[in-house]
Amino acid sequence: xxxxxxxxxxxxxxxxxxxxxxxxxxxxxxxxxxxxxxxxxxxxxxxxxxxxxxxxxxxxxxxxxxxxxxxxxxxxxxxxxxxxxxxxxxxxxxxxxxxxxxxxxxxxxxxxxxxxxxxxxxxxxxxxxxxxxxxxxxxxxxxxxxxxxxxxxxxxxxxxxxxxxxx
Numbered sequence: 117x118x119x120x121x122x123x124x125x126x127x128x129x130x131x132x133x134x135x136x137x138x139x140x141x142x143x144x145x146x147x148x149x150x151x152x153x154x155x156x157x158x159x160x161x162x163x164x165x166x167x168x169x170x171x172x173x174x175x176x177x178x179x180x181x182x183x184x185x186x187x188x189x190x191x192x193x194x195x196x197x198x199x200x201x202x203x204x205x206x207x208x209x210x211x212x213x214x215x216x217x218x219x220x221x222x223x224x225x226x227x228x229x230x231x232x233x234x235x236x237x238x239x240x241x242x243x244x245x246x247x248x249x250x251x252x253x254x255x256x257x258x259x260x261x262x263x264x265x266x267x268x269x270x271x272x273x274x275x276x277x278x279x280x281x282x283x
Contacts, residue, residue, distance in 0.1 A: 146262075147216050148179040149187050151210050151219065158191045159208065162199065169202045169223075172188045175210040179219055180281055183250045193251040194277050201225025201275070217281040224274040 152175045159171050180187065198206045202223035206225040228236060237256040255277075259266045264281040 127160060146181050146183060149182055150177070151175070151180050151187070151217075152177045154184065154187060155191060155208055155210060158195065162195055165199055167199060167202065169199055170205045170209045172205060175208065176212060178210060178212050179261070181218055182258075182262050185205050190219075190255050190256075190258050192219075192277070193255045197251055198223035198225070200278075208245055212283065214258075215283045217283055219279040219281075220276050222271065227270040228268055228275055230270070231249075231268070235267055237266065260282040 155173065155175055159173065163171065195208075196208065198221060202225045204225050207220075207222040209218070209222075209252075211218050237252045256266055258283075259279055262281060264279055266277060266279045269276045269278055
């Protein structure tokens with residue numbers, strides 16, 4: 117059963133990649149998404165995780181252009197990834213500075229080897245606890261579709277995934 121579930125998730129991710137490619141070629145009617153509401157709802161769904169990881173939030177009430185389902189996938193994929201590596205905490209910050217909007221998702225897990233910081237967003241490249249190597253590729257494609265950028269950054273302890281969107 118667990119192997120069938122893993123395969124189903126892999127197929128679903130591959131189908132979602134195809135959907136993103138299709139959507140990026142055609143004009144869509146994007147809306148303003150309240151990121152505070154979205155993030156709080158997603159965090160609530162992860163609150164009772166198996167590892168008892170604590171969530172902290174520093175979230176401004178900002179709106180980002182896009183599709184709510186796609187931004188949900190961005191948050192879920194990064195948080196699921198963080199839960200695999202976090203030891204005690206995940207911190208989510210959403211804020212505006214100058215003419216840019218930022219979404220930062222930090223976990224206190226192990227650092228990413230410096231030579232792997234860029235290519236963790238490539239399809240089928242996965243960390244030592246990763247599943248299929250598709251989640252962060254999907255995240256990068258969605259963020260790019262909205263003229264945003266994402267990077268992974270090692271901190272003194274742990275790793276931050278930082279999304280920057282031009283306002």
